[in-house]
Amino acid sequence: VAFFEKTIKIAPAQPTILVGSALPLLFLGRPDEAINRLRTAMRLNPFHNWSAHQFLGMGLYMKEDYEASLASLEASARLNPNFIGNLLWRAATHGQLGQVDKAAEAVAAILKINPKASVSGGFIKISDPAIMARFEEGLRKAGLPE
Numbered sequence: 001v002a003f004f005e006k007t008i009k010i011a012p013a014q015p016t017i018l019v020g021s022a023l024p025l026l027f028l029g030r031p032d033e034a035i036n037r038l039r040t041a042m043r044l045n046p047f048h049n050w051s052a053h054q055f056l057g058m059g060l061y062m063k064e065d066y067e068a069s070l071a072s073l074e075a076s077a078r079l080n081p082n083f084i085g086n087l088l089w090r091a092a093t094h095g096q097l098g099q100v101d102k103a104a105e106a107v108a109a110i111l112k113i114n115p116k117a118s119v120s121g122g123f124i125k126i127s128d129p130a131i132m133a134r135f136e137e138g139l140r141k142a143g144l145p146e
Contacts (some may be wrong), residue, residue: 004021007021010023012098015044015045015048016041018040018044019048021037022041023051029062029131030059032059032063035060035063036060044137045087049079050080053076054073057069057076057089058113060072061089061096061104061134062134066093066096066097069093073089073090074090075092087110088106088124090104092135092137093138093140095137095141095142095143096141103119104133104142106142110144113115118146119144
């Protein structure tokens with residue numbers, strides 16, 4: 001985070017830096033800051049890659065805005081369809097929205113890529129316990145094995 005803060009001071013209108021700086025903020029459980037940076041980056045460069053949509057979807061999930069999260073995550077999936085991280089976040093989002101069929105599709109795709117994938121063994125770790133619990137809850141609702 002400190003590296004990105006210094007870099008942003010040097011180049012405050014550099015969309016790539018703003019997008020990249022959002023990821024550590026998300027994993028630190030600071031979605032408001034990340035969302036603000038992402039929205040600024042997306043205004044500065046409307047032709048961004050998949051990661052801006054992905055990180056925005058993650059931040060919106062953390063804020064429990066599941067509908068908006070899903071729209072952003074689906075935009076990311078169109079640009080990077082085989083990213084397992086996107087599948088995990090979409091599965092959790094579909095789970096939270098009660099979209100059983102879509103959740104099952106996402107879980108099937110996850111298990112095809114990684115047959116040992118599980119809620120407790122995931123690589124996504126968020127330092128805010130409440131946000132982490134909500135993410136795991138979404139994966140459980142989606143049907144990912146424990």
